[in-house]
Amino acid sequence: MKTNMGALDKIIRVIIAIAAGFLVYYDVVQGVYSYILLTIVAIFLLTSLVGFCPLYSIFGLNTCSVNKKG
Numbered sequence: 696m697k698t699n700m701g702a703l704d705k706i707i708r709v710i711i712a713i714a715a716g717f718l719v720y721y722d723v724v725q726g727v728y729s730y731i732l733l734t735i736v737a738i739f740l741l742t743s744l745v746g747f748c749p750l751y752s753i754f755g756l757n758t759c760s761v762n763k764k765g
Contacts, residue, residue, distance in 0.1 A: 698746040701758035705743040712739040 700708075715736050719729045742748045751757065 696745070696747045698759050698761070699751045699757045700742065700746050700748055701760055704758045705746065708739040708743045712736045712743070715739075 712735075715724075715732050718724045719732055719736075724732050746759070748756075
């Protein structure tokens, strides 16, 4: 797996994941939707930590400036 996510992309995903986590924690989102949102939060956090997004590779996207050189 090559890294295909840049630093800004990772930061944005972590911020969105934290905000969505707070929505579930404070019961703004409840029921089945909270489980769906928590799954998305987990995916965002995992892809941010690893630096690889499978959807980016499917669509040919790359926000990592290190891989764009050469």
